[in-house]
Amino acid sequence: MKALVAIKRVVDYNVKIRVKADQSGVETANVKYSANPFDEIAVEEAVRLKEAGVVSEVVAVSVGPAAAQETLRTALAIGADRAILVQTDDEVQPLAVAKILKHLAEAETPDLVILGKQAIDDDSNQTGQMLAALLGWAQGTFASKVVVEGGKVLVTREIDGGLETVALTLPAVVTTDLRLNEPRYASLPNIMKAKKKPLTVVPVAETGVDVAPRLTTLKVEEPAKRSAGVKVADVAALVDKLKNEAKVI
Amino acid sequence: MSVLVLAEHDGRALKPATLNTATAAVRLGGPVNLLVVGQGVGAVAEAAAQIAGVAKVLVADDAAYAHPLAEVLAPLVVSLADGHAAILAPATTTGKNVLPRVAAVLDVQQISEITAVLSADTFVRPIYAGNALATVQSKDALKVITVRTTAFDAAPATGGAAEIVTVSAAAAPSAVSAFVGQELAVSERPDLTAARIVISGGRGMQSGDNFHLLEKVADKLGAAVGASRAAVDAGFVSNDLQVGQTGKIVAPELYIAVGISGAIQHLAGMKDSKVIVAINKDEEAPIFQVADYGLVGDLFVELPKLSAALPSP
Numbered sequence: 367m368k369a370l371v372a373i374k375r376v377v378d379y380n381v382k383i384r385v386k387a388d389q390s391g392v393e394t395a396n397v398k399y400s401a402n403p404f405d406e407i408a409v410e411e412a413v414r415l416k417e418a419g420v421v422s423e424v425v426a427v428s429v430g431p432a433a434a435q436e437t438l439r440t441a442l443a444i445g446a447d448r449a450i451l452v453q454t455d456d457e458v459q460p461l462a463v464a465k466i467l468k469h470l471a472e473a474e475t476p477d478l479v480i481l482g483k484q485a486i487d488d489d490s491n492q493t494g495q496m497l498a499a500l501l502g503w504a505q506g507t508f509a510s511k512v513v514v515e516g517g518k519v520l521v522t523r524e525i526d527g528g529l530e531t532v533a534l535t536l537p538a539v540v541t542t543d544l545r546l547n548e549p550r551y552a553s554l555p556n557i558m559k560a561k562k563k564p565l566t567v568v569p570v571a572e573t574g575v576d577v578a579p580r581l582t583t584l585k586v587e588e589p590a591k592r593s594a595g596v597k598v599a600d601v602a603a604l605v606d607k608l609k610n611e612a613k614v615i
Numbered sequence: 616m617s618v619l620v621l622a623e624h625d626g627r628a629l630k631p632a633t634l635n636t637a638t639a640a641v642r643l644g645g646p647v648n649l650l651v652v653g654q655g656v657g658a659v660a661e662a663a664a665q666i667a668g669v670a671k672v673l674v675a676d677d678a679a680y681a682h683p684l685a686e687v688l689a690p691l692v693v694s695l696a697d698g699h700a701a702i703l704a705p706a707t708t709t710g711k712n713v714l715p716r717v718a719a720v721l722d723v724q725q726i727s728e729i730t731a732v733l734s735a736d737t738f739v740r741p742i743y744a745g746n747a748l749a750t751v752q753s754k755d756a757l758k759v760i761t762v763r764t765t766a767f768d769a770a771p772a773t774g775g776a777a778e779i780v781t782v783s784a785a786a787a788p789s790a791v792s793a794f795v796g797q798e799l800a801v802s803e804r805p806d807l808t809a810a811r812i813v814i815s816g817g818r819g820m821q822s823g824d825n826f827h828l829l830e831k832v833a834d835k836l837g838a839a840v841g842a843s844r845a846a847v848d849a850g851f852v853s854n855d856l857q858v859g860q861t862g863k864i865v866a867p868e869l870y871i872a873v874g875i876s877g878a879i880q881h882l883a884g885m886k887d888s889k890v891i892v893a894i895n896k897d898e899e900a901p902i903f904q905v906a907d908y909g910l911v912g913d914l915f916v917e918l919p920k921l922s923a924a925l926p927s928p
Contacts, residue, residue, distance in 0.1 A: 383746040392747055460715070461724045488742055490727045495685065495715035504686055504791035507712045510854075520795065525708040526808070526863070528799035528855050532684070535791040544861050545854060580724035584737065584750040592886055595907035597898075601920040604892065604910050612890045612907065614812070614869040615836060615925070 367477035367514075367536070369412040369421045371446060372467055373405040375430050375437040376487045389585040401437045404482025406444070407542040410549040411512060412480050413445035420514045421478070423447050427470055429463050431455050435565060442560035443552035449563070454570035454577065460488075462577040464496035469573045471501060476537060478519065483508050483541040494541035504534035508543040616700035617646045617670065621692060621713065623705050624651065624659045626681075631809040632705035634769035637666055639762045640703050641770065642732040646670035649777070650695065652688055654681040660779050667771040675783035682794035683709050689716035691783060696721055700735065701758035707808075710761050718759035725759045726751060730766035744860040745883045764808065765866035765887055800855050802840075804830075807856065810839035812869040813888070815858050816851070817843035817881075819874020819895065819914055823851040828918040829873060835925040841865065843875045859884035874914045877902030894918070 377383070378398040386393055401409075415421040426441035426449040428434045438449035452466050471479060484491035498505035506512070506521025510529065513520040514536075523530045524543045534540075552560070570577060598604045608615045618640040623630040633649070640647045648671045651660045660674045673695065679687055692713070696702060702717060704710030706728045718725035730748070731739035737752045738760070807813060814836070816829050826840065833840050841858040842851065858865055860883035870888035875881060877893070877900055885891070886905055893906035896913050903909040910917060 377743070383743045385747050392743060459724050461719060461722070464719055486744065489744065490725070491711050492715035492718070492725050492727060495712065496719035496725075498685075499689065499716040499719035502791075504789070505712070505716065506792075507685075508708060523708075524854060525797075526855070527806070528797065528853075530682075530797045531795040533793045533795050538791070580754050581726065581751045582754065584752055586742070586747050586749050589741070589745060589748050592891070592905040594904045595891075595909065597903070597909045597911060600912075601910070601917055601924050604908055605921070605924045607908050608869065608890070608892070612869070614890050 367421055368423045368425065368474065369415060370471060370474055370476035370479045371405070371408050371412045371424060371426050371441065372479070372481040372493070373409060373426055373428050373437055373441050374402040374482070374485045375399050375428065375434040376402045376485055379403055379486055385586055385588045389587060391583065391586050399433065401440050402482050402485045404484060404542050406549045407544070407546050408480040408482050409441045409444045409446060410547045411542060414547065415514065416445065425450065425474055425476070427452070427467065429454065429458050429466050429570070435567070438565055439560050440552065442563045442565070443557045444550060445556070447563065449565040451565065451567045452570050452573060453567050456577060457579055458577045459579050459581060460490045460492035461496055461580065462575055463493050464500055465575040466570070466573050467493070467497045468500045469575060471497070478537065479539045481539070481541050483543055494539050498539035501539070504538045506532055506534050506538060507541045509540050510543050510545045512540055512546065617648050617698060618643050618701045618703060619695060619699040620647060620649050621702070621704040621710065622649050622651045622659070622663055623707055623709055624653065624656065626653055626656065627658065629659055629662050630707070631769060632707050632764045634666065634772060635764035635767040636703055636705045636762045637668060637770040638767040639729065639732055641668045643701050643735055645700055648673055648699070650675070650692065652680045652683070652691060654678050664777040664779050665773045665775050666777070667774040669775050669777040672777045672779045673782040674779060675786065676781070677783065677786045679786040679788045683713065684789050684792050684794060685713045685716045686789040686792045687786065688713045689720060691786065692717045693720045695782060696757060699757070701760060703760045703762055705764050706761040714759060714761050721757060721759065723755045723757050723759045724753065725761070726753055727761050728763040729760055730763050744880070763864060765864055800853060804833055805837065805839045807839045807841055807858070808863050808865055810867055812836045812838035813841050813858070813865050813867045814838045814871040814873065815841035815843060815875060816846055816873050817875030818845040818849060820846060820851055826852060828915070831922040832918060832925065835922060835928060837928055843878070843881045845878070872902050872906070873918065875902055876900045877905065
């Protein structure tokens, strides 16, 4: 069976975000980019399924600028077999990404599509669910365990208050949570090998998807900062402050 | 035009997140209809009808709805979209799972985790883990929205007298997905996201066993117990206790961070708390920069003292 993995190029999680002075967005010039961490987990999971003999081919796909080819190369270095970049310099919002992924899924006919549960830039947490809806497939979101057996995938999901397991008929969409796995560091030989793996670039227009944004960002601001309060000498002083000053206990 | 709110419940009672979402719905304007989906949810619907500001409670009670599978819930919500200007759900794991599926079918770009309603089409939502706030305007005729519950006050649970209407007599079970099982943490303490007071432990707790020190204080205060990602990753406690960017977002009246250094990822989950207390032996720990009250000291000394200083509930 074939696995399709979606991966997004985002501002690296270690970068301290700065809001632009004109409030038009966040500063992205001269900022380090990398693969969305949740998507890296998705690639790792697909590659592990391949190593376990469950999956025969892993195709990594991305929607974004030409530079997203680097991000796809990291997926290839982890162990994906080939990659497809749907190229555009415009902002593509989750619904449009889901439509593009649907287009790719119809062409590639994977049994499993694995994506990160959310991208750490827009924090939308939508694309996987939307893709499943558009394809009419089952969805297993926020996965902490994925087991493929007998034409089904058992997904253990991280839900408020604990865990839930669902059985999904394949083909299905799975989105990853943090505890699903720890992505490996790609070895140098694998990074070299990845450079020779096939990477196809498709202009977004060829997918026929209207990517015009439905949400207009009017402004981006910094959140209000909290200021440091006071240090208290001991527990008695703390309890006194909480009772008589803050009045919260 | 009305606003439809997907109620969150556990089959027996409404979850408080529903009340916060109702407040956001009221701000959008227009009558608020609350949708209760489940099996044997008559009592939940009765409680929903009491919420102040709710015009109508729509009830879909069927065996197919025994578990909130997105594949079953989404078609029902889609079928009720007509006549509504907006569809809202709390940004809980259920809301986040179901609503994008609804939005895609309706060809709507969802607006996730709003923290403010500026007008019927303009909202504020956090991006980059809350390090920036975006004001976004939707061009879609219908709005599909998840609500960050900590950003909205709870609507009064009583005082309303909504009409209860049955909307779906029967439903087909999902052909592609099935519920297998659930492992829910059982606790006598309040739910982390709904608690008035939260006390969380970090890597400084050193082991899961040491969390009983926190629990003693929690029980005196009627507080929920949380943890930082470091404590979860170290295996001290289970992930459903995690407060932070990748865990739960909380905003209680009082948040007590114990042995937590204050990584950005943790602050993203608790910085909207009204009062923050930090107990840490490292006086340079970043957590002190956001704490209203800081106590520099060894938690293994200070926690028993704190527990002793508090009256029994």
